[in-house]
Every structure is written in structure tokens, then in C-alpha cells.
Amino acid sequence: MNWTKLLYVSIIVLIYIPMVFLGANVFFPKYTGSESYYNYQGNDCYGKIPQPYVETKPNMSADELERVYQANKLVAEAQAKCQQENDKLQRDWQDGKNAYEGYKYTFIAVFNLVILVFALFVTLQDSIVLGLFLASIGSTFGSTMKYFDTRSMAGFLILVLTFFATIYFINKKKDTFVDWRSQDQKKRKKGKK
């Protein structure tokens, strides 16, 4: 086994994948870090509209009990309305995030496809070509999982193109384009012959 080749491939993959995601965050900085989740601050309905704790006492008349019931009902309805409004705000925020991340996903997928095509046609050392190929595929896979909920049509089309480019790559490069054997193994093989 040629461990140096494997090391080179691993190094390229290791640097490339975080680089692409960092680049995406640099160009599309919204909804990242502490802004990646919905902020509930100031939207606590149970804090804004507290339930009046009115105890029913044995000496309360039926009319008083009716008033307690009506008061509690009003508060519960106000809380539920507030909760619904919060739900709507959160859903709108999530929709905005999904649309934005759809662009981000498209950007990453396009970049990876460019690198894949580059690896396909450029003449470089085989470990670099394999490194770029694996890094591009790994990054596309990672971004597809990360931005799965964006349901981006453009991102999906690019993913399909990537898939076909991958098949073309594999078919073109054949099974043994990377020779994993070390120099010693090659010499021994030659010696046997």
C-alpha cells in the first residue's frame, strides 16, 4: 500500500471540505452561527400573558365560580392566540432561512461541480486528481445533507449533473487509475516475473 498517496488524498479532502463550507458562509453570511436558530426572546406568551391563579374556595358562589372560569378562559385564549402568532413568525423566519440556504446550496454544488470537471480534464498527479474528486463528492454529499430541507430546484439539477459527471469520471478513469502499491511492492512484483 502506498501510504504517501493515501496521505496526500486525505490532506486534500481534509482541507477542501471545510474550505468550501467556510467560503459559503463568507459569501452567504446570514443564518449562520448564533443566527442559525430562531430567537424566542421577548416572545414568551406565558410570561407576557400570565394565567391568573384564582383559587376556587368552598364559600364561592356559583356566579363567582362562573367569573373565575370566564377569566381563566379569556387568558387561555389570549395565550393560544399569542402562541399562534409566534408560530407564524417562526415559520416565516424558517421559510426565509430555507430560501437563503437554497442559494447557498446551489453555490456549493456549482463550485463542487466545477472542481469535479476540473479534476476530470486536468493532467496532474493521480493522488491530486483523486483527492479533488473525493473532496468534491464529499462536499456535495455533506451540503446535500445539510441543506436537504431547502428543496432547491437549481441545487437538485446541479446534483443530478454532478451524478452524471461522476459516472463519466469513473467510466473514463477506469478501475485502476490510482496505483496504490508502494515502490517495494512494485519491485517485488517485477522480481517475481
Place this chain on the structure above:
Amino acid sequence: MNWTKLLYVLILVLLYIPMVFLGANVVFPKYTGNDGNYYSYPVAPYYAPYTIPTATQNMSVEEKAKIEELNKRITDEQKRINDENNAKQKAWEAEKQAYEGMKYRFVAAFNLLILIIALFITMQDSVIMGLFLSSVGSTFAATIRYFDSRNKIAFVILVVTFFFMIYFINKKKDTFMDWKTKG
């Protein structure tokens, strides 16, 4: 062992499965992500606990009757709202299952098509093996994911897929993929 071949097969599987599910979500966007859960929808505003009034021994018969009537009203109203919510949720679930049935059908039919292509196309054996495994893996995942849809057409497609899979294995025999390294 030819690790490059194994790597190619894995790469194809890794790209294909999320691609099919993403495609299904793009073509059938309803009931996915945020909309995949019923409870994310606003519910009827009637779930807060109410103080249930209790009748005591000191009360007159009229008072007790009033309280009983009040209790009955509260219980009835809560029951009505509960029933309404349950009915709404059931209707939503039924609609979701029907929609996901169509989605499952789409995924299964697409995978069957890829399986047939893998069966008859002439390409590198690692590409064919990659397509075969991807198609089978994706069909398996879709079956588990959309198990509750109970879709008849999709089931028929699954059965056809099963027979094609057997035909594929039988046709390609044990050794169509040569895992040994050359040289």
C-alpha cells in the same frame, strides 16, 4: 482487493440516495421540513387548564345545580374542542399519507428504472454495481420511510423491483465484479 473499485461504488451510492430523496422533495414539496409535523400547525385555542368548580356541603340545591351545570359546560366544551382537534389531525394525517404514497411511488418507479438501466447498459462494472446498490438501497430506505402510506401501486413496483433484483443477481453471476487488483 481493488479499493478504487470499492470507493467508486461507495461514491455512487453516497451521491445517488440523497439525490433521489431531494428530487422527491423538490417534485413533491408538501409535508416536508417544517410542514412534516402536524403539531407545528396552530391548534384550537383551548388547551389551558381550567379551575374546575366544586360544589360543597354548605351550598343550596340551586347553587349546586348551577355548579353542576357549569362543570358540564366546561367538560362539554373541552370535549368538543378535543374532538374537533382529533378529527382535524386525522384528516391531515390521511392527506399526508396519500401524498406520501404518490411520493413513494415516484421514488420506487425511478429506482426500478435505474435498476433496469444498470441491467442492460454496457459500462464499467463498478458503475453498474454502484447503480445497482444505489437503486436497491434507495428503494429500501423509501420503503421504510413511507411504510405507513400503504400504497398499492408502490407495493406492486416494489415486487417488480424484487424480481428484477433477483434477475440481475442471476444474470450477473457471482463474479461479475472482479475485486482483485490488476498487476
